Amino acid sequence: xxxxxxxxVREAVGRLLSSSASDPLAAFGLADxxxxxxxxxxxxxxxxxxxxxxxxxxxxxxxxIALAGVDAPESSAYAHPLSARSSSPPLLYGLLGSEDLxxxxxxxxxxxxxxxxxxxxxxxxxxxxxxxxxxxxxxxxHGGDETRGSGLTASRARLACAAETLGACETMLxxxxxxxxxxxxxxxRLVSFQAVAxxxxxxxxxxxxxxxxxxxxxxxxxIRSPNPMQAMATKSLAGRxxxxxxxxxxxxxxxxxxxxxxxxxxxxxxxLTLDAVGGGAEALNLExxxxxxxxxxxxxxxxxxxxxxxxxxxRLNGDLARRG
Amino acid sequence: xxxxxxxxxPAEAAAExxxxxxxxxxxxxxxxxxxxxxxxxxxxxxxxxxMLPCPEFDERVAVARQMRRVLFDAGWGRxxxxxxxxxxxxxxxxxxxxxxxxxxxxxxxxxNFEHLEIIAPILVRYGDPxxxxxxxxxxxxxxxxxxxxxxxxxxxxxxxxxxxxxxVREAEGETHVVVTGRKLWTSxxxxxxxxxxxxxxxxxxxxxxxxxxxxxxxxxxxxxxxRIRQANGTDELAEVTFDDVRVPLRQVIGGLGNGWQIALTxxxxxxxxxxxxxxxxxxxxxxxxxxxxxSADERDLGRMxxxxxxxxxxAAYAVIGEASGGDLGPGAAFVKLLMTRNEQDLYELLARLHxxxxxxxxxxxxxxxxxxxxxxxxxxxxxxxxxEMQLTTVxxxxxxxxx
Numbered sequence: 092x093x094x095x096x097x098x099x100v101r102e103a104v105g106r107l108l109s110s111s112a113s114d115p116l117a118a119f120g121l122a123d124x125x126x127x128x129x130x131x132x133x134x135x136x137x138x139x140x141x142x143x144x145x146x147x148x149x150x151x152x153x154x155x156i157a158l159a160g161v162d163a164p165e166s167s168a169y170a171h172p173l174s175a176r177s178s179s180p181p182l183l184y185g186l187l188g189s190e191d192l193x194x195x196x197x198x199x200x201x202x203x204x205x206x207x208x209x210x211x212x213x214x215x216x217x218x219x220x221x222x223x224x225x226x227x228x229x230x231x232x233h234g235g236d237e238t239r240g241s242g243l244t245a246s247r248a249r250l251a252c253a254a255e256t257l258g259a260c261e262t263m264l265x266x267x268x269x270x271x272x273x274x275x276x277x278x279x280r281l282v283s284f285q286a287v288a289x290x291x292x293x294x295x296x297x298x299x300x301x302x303x304x305x306x307x308x309x310x311x312x313x314i315r316s317p318n319p320m321q322a323m324a325t326k327s328l329a330g331r332x333x334x335x336x337x338x339x340x341x342x343x344x345x346x347x348x349x350x351x352x353x354x355x356x357x358x359x360x361x362x363l364t365l366d367a368v369g370g371g372a373e374a375l376n377l378e379x380x381x382x383x384x385x386x387x388x389x390x391x392x393x394x395x396x397x398x399x400x401x402x403x404x405x406r407l408n409g410d411l412a413r414r415g
Numbered sequence: 416x417x418x419x420x421x422x423x424x425p426a427e428a429a430a431e432x433x434x435x436x437x438x439x440x441x442x443x444x445x446x447x448x449x450x451x452x453x454x455x456x457x458x459x460x461x462x463x464x465x466m467l468p469c470p471e472f473d474e475r476v477a478v479a480r481q482m483r484r485v486l487f488d489a490g491w492g493r494x495x496x497x498x499x500x501x502x503x504x505x506x507x508x509x510x511x512x513x514x515x516x517x518x519x520x521x522x523x524x525x526x527n528f529e530h531l532e533i534i535a536p537i538l539v540r541y542g543d544p545x546x547x548x549x550x551x552x553x554x555x556x557x558x559x560x561x562x563x564x565x566x567x568x569x570x571x572x573x574x575x576x577x578x579x580x581x582x583v584r585e586a587e588g589e590t591h592v593v594v595t596g597r598k599l600w601t602s603x604x605x606x607x608x609x610x611x612x613x614x615x616x617x618x619x620x621x622x623x624x625x626x627x628x629x630x631x632x633x634x635x636x637x638x639x640x641x642r643i644r645q646a647n648g649t650d651e652l653a654e655v656t657f658d659d660v661r662v663p664l665r666q667v668i669g670g671l672g673n674g675w676q677i678a679l680t681x682x683x684x685x686x687x688x689x690x691x692x693x694x695x696x697x698x699x700x701x702x703x704x705x706x707x708x709x710s711a712d713e714r715d716l717g718r719m720x721x722x723x724x725x726x727x728x729x730a731a732y733a734v735i736g737e738a739s740g741g742d743l744g745p746g747a748a749f750v751k752l753l754m755t756r757n758e759q760d761l762y763e764l765l766a767r768l769h770x771x772x773x774x775x776x777x778x779x780x781x782x783x784x785x786x787x788x789x790x791x792x793x794x795x796x797x798x799x800x801x802x803e804m805q806l807t808t809v810x811x812x813x814x815x816x817x818x
Binding site for chain 1: 705712714753813817
């Protein structure tokens with residue numbers, strides 16, 4: 092996806108989220124984007140998720156993206172296991188949606204089931220309920236209605252989580268840079284000390300690689316046909332990068348960054364939440380490691396996953412087309 | 416649709432009547448890749464001896480040279496380079512597709528011809544066209560290798576402190592740059608016919624503004640190359656001394672006094688676009704590691720894989736950016752930081768997976784190569800711009816952090 096599109100969508104969403112619009116999703120026309128036949132327009136939905144990361148808020152955007160193309164009831168949402176243990180069906184799910192829901196799609200290892208929301212019990216959670224509601228799913232209800240689920244909802248949700256995580260990381264980094272550029276110690280600004288400058292440079296490097304991998308993962312039609320392993324790898328990287336960036340930026344903002352009033356903790360909790368749903372980084376690493384060892388869906392002798400041929404073809408022809 | 420960099424016109428390609436040409440002109444990378452895979456399949460027996468690991472450097476260079484020759488003769492080694500300099504047109508993407516496919520098939524790498532991806536783009540972009548047209552085909556065909564002479568004893572990270580002097584003088588009716596000084600850590604100079612050498616044509620006070628880049632024939636009188644035995648047992652690096660060496664003015668690359676900017680562009684290739692071929696090699700090594708990993712924690716494999724995919728994405732964009740005619744600029748520092756961190760993490764992982772095979776006296780040729788690579792991974796955060804300099808570049812030039 093082009094940097095220009097990202098920038099455009101981010102700006103538009105930034106305006107919406109800071110305005111009094113009651114439902115930014117509706118105001119932005121997310122449903123239209125997701126239904127669009129145009130790949131670029133559809134992928135703009137991920138840019139929406141990224142832009143949302145910048146303010147540490149929550150909407151049903153991840154659900155909306157996950158359920159794109161699925162025959163879903165009107166007031167529905169997507170829920171994903173909070174644990175990725177494969178030995179037993181996970182019981183706790185993160186529910187990504189608004190309060191007034193009727194149906195929830197849960198997906199366990201590619202097996203989707205629609206459940207009535209009344210069948211779920213809401214669990215107490217240390218996470219801010221605005222960020223994520225945790226629900227318990229009775230395994231007996233987990234039947235697997237293949238006809239109504241696409242089996243790819245998890246991959247889309249993972250990419251949407253990664254997109255929002257990227258936005259949150261960029262914001263944490265920008266906030267820390269602003270703070271360290273103003274704060275003075277020993278008569279000099281913090282960024283003048285190499286130790287601090289290098290710390291922030293590592294943060295920027297982490298964000299750079301997450302942007303690149305996410306960008307590659309969204310290059311095709313990620314709404315209709317996400318690559319499951321690529322979605323896992325992207326989500327895993329997002330989880331790890333976000334923990335590193337959160338630690339780096341907290342270090343650069345010192346004690347002030349650890350106060351409730353400062354923006355850092357809201358974004359930090361948000362990225363931890365995003366890491367928890369859709370498979371945490373370590374759980375995904377384990378799953379990827381298993382697939383690599385068994386050569387499932389990938390040639391483990393040369394596990395490339397990403398094709399330069401395809402990527403360059405799309406990019407360079409696109410470039411030439413844009414140049415007219 | 417043709418590729419953006421110096422693609423030949425269809426008429427030129429038709430005149431050549433070459434299949435490889437027409438693939439490039441058509442611009443379909445998938446077809447190009449498929450065609451190359453078909454050729455590599457058909458020539459498997461011929462390529463096999465050129466794919467073997469050679470821990471001994473004289474042999475490694477000889478084999479790398481032969482690989483260049485085979486690729487050149489078949490046309491694949493000319494892909495991605497301008498027609499006027501002996502190439503067949505196309506872009507870096509064509510070159511990297513060929514490189515990756517060979518790597519996937521077990522090729523241990525280009526050895527000293529890695530410089531083709533660092534030095535050749537500079538010659539194409541900034542060299543005197545007549546001079547480049549003369550020397551370029553022999554570089555592509557593997558007949559003549561190049562080295563890169565930047566670092567000196569007192570100019571490592573502080574590259575603008577270069578002392579090797581270049582004096583512009585008239586002699587026998589011709590203007591020359593006369594070079595005197597000493598270059599250190601010059602990779603692959605022992606096997607190189609020519610080198611790009613950064614010299615001071617201005618005063619020391621001018622710092623980076625007084626530098627000039629020269630293409631020097633290393634067989635000229637007054638030049639001596641001394642091998643440096645390295646900590647991993649190899650002698651890839653060298654010291655090169657220059658004593659009143661006359662370099663014709665047309666071998667000034669990019670004009671007198673413009674050396675710094677061109678050196679930065681060159682380092683952009685070394686730190687940026689080169690990452691694609693490096694990560695190809697890492698992936699192949701990782702694949703071997705997976706095969707030997709019965710006892711390894713699958714989380715470790717997954718984590719390394721995710722990191723490699725991050726690097727692969729970053730490297731892919733560096734290559735595509737170059738093919739689009741863009742300039743990575745300071746962003747190459749991101750690539751270098753990620754490339755080198757991955758390299759060190761990967762070889763640590765391989766050392767664990769292969770047990771005693773990495774880092775100690777090895778058995779087979781491939782074990783010995785792996786051992787060399789493991790130890791070499793320890794200095795990748797030093798050469799080509801230290802990790803600390805890359806972080807400073809990111810901090811100052813990308814994040815705009817100033818005291």
